[in-house]
Amino acid sequence: MKEDPDAGSSFILLHIPKPLICTTMSQVNYFTEEGLKKLQDDLNHLKTVERPSISKQIAEARDKGDLSENAEYDAAKDAQGLLELKISKMEELLSTARILDESMIDTSKVSVLSKVKIRNLANKSEMTYTLVAETEADLKSGKISVTSPIGKGLLGKKAGDTAEIEVPSGVMKFEIIEISR
Numbered sequence: 001m002k003e004d005p006d007a008g009s010s011f012i013l014l015h016i017p018k019p020l021i022c023t024t025m026s027q028v029n030y031f032t033e034e035g036l037k038k039l040q041d042d043l044n045h046l047k048t049v050e051r052p053s054i055s056k057q058i059a060e061a062r063d064k065g066d067l068s069e070n071a072e073y074d075a076a077k078d079a080q081g082l083l084e085l086k087i088s089k090m091e092e093l094l095s096t097a098r099i100l101d102e103s104m105i106d107t108s109k110v111s112v113l114s115k116v117k118i119r120n121l122a123n124k125s126e127m128t129y130t131l132v133a134e135t136e137a138d139l140k141s142g143k144i145s146v147t148s149p150i151g152k153g154l155l156g157k158k159a160g161d162t163a164e165i166e167v168p169s170g171v172m173k174f175e176i177i178e179i180s181r
Helices: 033-062 070-095 149-154
Strands: 002-006 008-013 029-031 097-099 115-122 126-132 143-145 164-165 170-180
Touching: 029 033, 029 115, 033 070, 033 097, 033 164, 070 097, 126 149, 149 164
Parallel strands: 029 097, 126 143
Antiparallel strands: 002 008, 115 126, 115 170, 164 170
């Protein structure tokens, strides 16, 4: 018990813990129409082709007898667990997916879906990249993630700006030549 100096009476100070509240908000994931369609197609393939295939493997391994020493059964169950995890993650990604309207892209500065022509100031080579969401990144197609070191370094820059980007091998300097969609 503690004394309340103002009231002149006794009271009990109780500590009641707050309930655990999940404070993480779902992150919105932005996609191009093409990227979202690919994700949906991949998910559909996992559900309609891969899932039945693994179920069949489990059934075949189960038919072989004693499950306690059946490596095929264990491998198939492990594969099923990994597949279900992948499906779950893709469904979560789709639940927060939003399509970016490419016609609304501001080409005065680098942003998601900007097509950026840059010049490496060290060797004068020029490259053109489109900045995309991490899930759509494909360097062979010239698509780099906005979360990559180069993508982060280019965001918000304008044509004519120089971006100094920290990469594992040191600092690279790029001149922004052109921004388009």
